[in-house]
Amino acid sequence: MALSREAIMEVLRAVQDPELHRSIVDLDMVKDLRIDGNDVTVVINLTVPGCPLKAHFQRDVAQRLREAFPEIGRVNVEFGAMTDQERAAVAAKVRGGSPGAAAATPATAELAARYRIIGVASGKGGVGKSTTTVNLAVALRQLGYKVGIIDADIYGFSIPRMMGNMSRPVVLDEQTIVPVESHGVKFISAGSLVDEGTPIIWRGPMLGKMIEQFLTHVLWGDLDYLLLDLPPGTGDVPLSVAQMLPKTDIIIVTTPQAAASQVASRVGAMAQKTNQRVIGVIENMAYFICDNCQKEHHIFGKGGAEALAKSLGTEVIARIPLEGEVRLGGDVGDPVVIDRPDSPAAQAFLAAARRVAEVAPPPVWSDELRVL
Template identity: 40%
Template sequence: MLPGVPGILRVDRGLDPAIASAAVSPEFIKEALRNVRYPGFSRDIVSFGLVKGVTHENGVLRVHIEVATKDPKVPEQIFKDCHAILDALPDVGTVKVEIEVKEPQGAQGGGSEAVQGKSSIPGVKRIIAVASGKGGVGKSTVAGNLAVALARTGAKVGVCDCDLYGPSVAQMFGSHEKPMANEKDEIIPIEAHGLKLMSMGFLLEDRSPVIVRGPMATRYTQQFLRQVAWGDLDYLILDLPPGTGDIQLTIVQTVAVDGAVIVTTPQEMALIDARKAVSMFAKVNVPILGLVENMAWFECDHGQRYYLFGEGGGVREAQELGVPLLAQIPIDAQTRERGDAGTPVALIPAAEHPVSAAFHQIAANLRERVPAR
């Protein structure tokens, strides 16, 4: 059976069965497999629930793994890494790693239609992730203003701040209310500027840090997605944390994401991490809707542009990746001031401010690419 095609991939190799021992328990094997990472992520295959069965009988160790992917390199890498760990263990006997490759949820057809009707969030029609490989590139600014611009088109929009460690949606939308719960024990999102919002920033004091490890971060993320009373939304914008870690993979395994917008700044250091974000979404079959080059330049009062972080890096990267360049957003004092004040710049009519106009153009582009059903 070829990797990447739904079915069972079986290859046997291992130690002499004569040295195998019945003392090798499933718990011991699973603990060893925690050293096998899901390709492209920091989290292991056991904590993601990919290991479905472990047996050790008559000198034969069998490990059954299920992976939902269309990338044949993913099961191949997991297979190799599993054998690298298990073959080195004493007294396991013959090692048989069985990987069942399944079609990702809604993968038939590809593109934006791949997730049609597959959202696990009741009432939410489209889910768009805004991501970056690197922190400090203005991802939350883009996510917040994109949400406002989409709402100004008449769409019903929500924003889920998935950056648990550095939440910014509460400040950006000027609200410090504490969420309440309804009779179904669901969290009622905060409403501001016509949008529904959920963020760890609503649950904490300004100076309170979030100190949680991976499993707890996963739990909080799942609660924000599935235990919030979002109601009927045309679009739910996910403001992801920087990087390609546990929270990102939790999201794409929890809900069907219609597409991702990648935010970067022009310099190579940011572009390196943006490529990693693009590669991550490719591995989990989430289409890239486009790239936004933020902080593209600074324009003085006399009209001279200064390319503080380099010129055109996002343009070239979009061409190389074969994805649309959605916009180039300049460094703008009013954008920063309004973000700090809780009144995003996209609230200004597009005709009155160039940065607002850019966000409204992104929103129009995305509404065409990913129309609300």
């Protein structure tokens, strides 16, 4: 192929923005193209200045151009930053509208038709909701589903650390936030938007607004499952979720002791009152297997999850053992289902994912509903 502007643009069409999953040519990100003899300079306009994807673009552009044009000399990739207007035009493109058009953001009620939305709830704090959310999400991904997580625990966010990706999402404009991705799962968290040590001190109504934005202004694309890591109890957030998304399915996480499962029954009762469906109970820290005797030790007692499931007319989806690797995986951002897939805890999370796919399969929807 001769080294012409048109031919180069054609090759660059295959270069994708890894966050937006779209061609840089289609997104008008190629700001300038200079040909000087056999040397080529490509200037790419980045959505955010200092975007950490520079190395990716440099490699991808150079490699593709060298393959297409063996006679090419030097390939320079330079970077510019988009103006607010240019970013808004990209936002409109990825949302599927024309620049300046009103945001094509779905109403929250529409979302249940697109995705299977599952809230992970508990009565008490610290029983393992976030750990369950992350491992269930990654396990569903391993089964081939497309999965997103909303960290709905706005004050007590923990998803970015547990997913091992603390980077900021790309905010194209107020209505268009590109979720962060890790282990093949997309997620958004207040923790992705503020520094980890910063306290969030909003009052109740602001929390609901934030969840609504996470639901409607994040570019989730064509997900099968959207999991919500809820804060414990029956406070503002679970209530707003129940109001915004009455069709949400709920999984209740509890430890086996009666004290925890009794508190969890209030969450179950609220879910049922607000027309959500409790699809099951996950008993976490159900037992501990001792290295020496290989016996199950019931450190937090026994039977609470079974009793809770019975009282709510649902089932125990899984019993997850207490394992050091689960805690470690959460701390370092490598969920146990990836890091130790053969461990009993990982196997239990995987079995839970399979059961969820049976009792709550993703909605079957027509192509018109697909976005991005």
